[in-house]
Amino acid sequence: MTSTDGIEQVLKAASMRVTQPRVAVLAAVAQHPHADTETIISAVHREHPKVSHQAVYDSLKLFTSLGVIRQIQPQGHIARYESRIGDNHHHVVCRQCGNLADVDCSVGESPCLHASDDHGFKIDEAEVIYWGICPECQAKDLDG
Amino acid sequence: MTSTDGIEQVLKAASMRVTQPRVAVLAAVAQHPHADTETIISAVHREHPKVSHQAVYDSLKLFTSLGVIRQIQPQGHIARYESRIGDNHHHVVCRQCGNLADVDCSVGESPCLHASDDHGFKIDEAEVIYWGICPECQAKDLDG
DNA sequence: CTGCTTATTTTGAATGAGTCAAGATAAGAT
DNA sequence: ATCTTATCTTGACTCATTCAAAATAAGCAG
Numbered sequence: 001m002t003s004t005d006g007i008e009q010v011l012k013a014a015s016m017r018v019t020q021p022r023v024a025v026l027a028a029v030a031q032h033p034h035a036d037t038e039t040i041i042s043a044v045h046r047e048h049p050k051v052s053h054q055a056v057y058d059s060l061k062l063f064t065s066l067g068v069i070r071q072i073q074p075q076g077h078i079a080r081y082e083s084r085i086g087d088n089h090h091h092v093v094c095r096q097c098g099n100l101a102d103v104d105c106s107v108g109e110s111p112c113l114h115a116s117d118d119h120g121f122k123i124d125e126a127e128v129i130y131w132g133i134c135p136e137c138q139a140k141d142l143d144g
Numbered sequence: 145m146t147s148t149d150g151i152e153q154v155l156k157a158a159s160m161r162v163t164q165p166r167v168a169v170l171a172a173v174a175q176h177p178h179a180d181t182e183t184i185i186s187a188v189h190r191e192h193p194k195v196s197h198q199a200v201y202d203s204l205k206l207f208t209s210l211g212v213i214r215q216i217q218p219q220g221h222i223a224r225y226e227s228r229i230g231d232n233h234h235h236v237v238c239r240q241c242g243n244l245a246d247v248d249c250s251v252g253e254s255p256c257l258h259a260s261d262d263h264g265f266k267i268d269e270a271e272v273i274y275w276g277i278c279p280e281c282q283a284k285d286l287d288g
Numbered sequence: 289c290t291g292c293t294t295a296t297t298t299t300g301a302a303t304g305a306g307t308c309a310a311g312a313t314a315a316g317a318t
Numbered sequence: 319a320t321c322t323t324a325t326c327t328t329g330a331c332t333c334a335t336t337c338a339a340a341a342t343a344a345g346c347a348g
Contacts, residue, residue, distance in 0.1 A: 017295060017344050037334075052298050057335070075217050078334060092265045101263040119245040121236045123276035132267035161315050161324060181305080196327050201306070222305060 007068065014066055021051045025059040029069050030083045034100040037079060074098060074129060090127070094134035103130060151212065158210055165195045169203040173213050174227045178244040181223060218242065218273060234271070238278035247274060 007026050008018050016022075021044070028043035029035065035043070041056045060081060063069040072091060073079045077098035090103045133141070151170050152162050160166075165188070172187035173179065179187070185200050204225060207213040216235060217223045221242035234247045277285070 019296065019344070021297075050298090054299080054336085055297055058296075071219065073219050075215065092263060092267060094265065101265065103262070104260050116248050118247070118274070118276070119236055120279035120282075121238065121245065121274070121276040122282060123236060123274045125275040127273045127275060129271045129273070130262070130265070130267045131269040131271060132262070132265040135264035138264075138266060163315070163325065165326070194327085198307085198328080199326055202325080 010066060010068055016062065016066075020048060021055040022059045022062070024048050024051060025056055026063060026068070026083070029060075029063070029081050033082050033084065033102075034072070034080050037081075040081065072100065074100075090129065092130040092132060092134075094137055095131055096133060096137040096140075099134045099136070101134075103128075154210060154212055160206065160210075164192060165199040166203045166206070168192050168195060169200055170207060170212070170227070173204075173207070173225050177226050177228065177246075178216070178224050181225075184225065216244065218244075234273065236274040236276060236278075238281055239275055240277060240281040240284075243278045243280070245278075247272075 007023065011018050011022065024044045024047055025040060028040045032039055032043055037053075037056065037060065040060065041051075041053050044051050044056055060069070060071070064071045064081075067085065069081050069083045070085050071079050071081055074091075074093040077093075080100060084102065087104075092101045092103050093099070151167065155162050155166065168188045168191055169184060172184045176183055176187055181197075181200065181204065184204065185195075185197050188195050188200060204213070204215070208215045208225075211229065213225050213227045214229050215223050215225055218235075218237040221237075224244060228246065231248075236245045236247050237243070
């Protein structure tokens, strides 16, 4: 999944061109799980210094809409991306620094997916975010 | 809860002054569940035209930190606020228009609160967001 | 392989929710 | 009633993200 070969398939299937920026962006997302846009841009620049930030934004948006990557944007923090998808995992977010970690669904096959009252909404996903303080920030807090 | 009297208690308990802007903001949040900041500002202005947007931002932030109101900010949408708190309810969010509705926790006492692996995070809350399309947008989509 | 069409990219400016900071005001203690 | 200082007003500013026009290159046709 999400190998350079695989992505070519996905893009072509969607009638999208396979371009250097797109391949570079996808590789960067795969190599830097939970990275924010700026990190992705830096990573892409290491190999392709001339790729513009706009191209990165466009690629990230495209991949997100194609379902190849997933955007995560917790309260008050900027967007982050990950290429691990389709396995219904969730995230722990640090209230202080915004750092993320993956959490497998603890209670089997998405028990929360069925809302008690859906208010007429057509629900297609249940997202769970665990809020807390990461180990690093806990240590920082102790130091003062 | 959250009556004008009650809030006076809360503010004083936290050594905070009871000011017109603060009382107005809290009333506005109570009267407009899930309103965004601009809606709150407009509502406040109806009674107190001279209150600045900064005072509203400050009040919202203060109340949020005191746990009197709750901030909600789904992917790609601006912040919204609600004064219904402490009952562990969740939200359905419309992917298209960003509208919100309340959903009671379907599976009793927060079953998702315990992550399978907390990665050393000190977790204090599990937030569940149901994603879908609201009735209005479903109708719009049919019309084309 | 060469040229052509047009989807993508580049470039550089613009947007807008939210924040910062200095001086003015008013809550509430004395 | 006066004073102290938390809070508010004003207005500029930030910065992630988006917009738009001109330049480029993906990949199809010949």
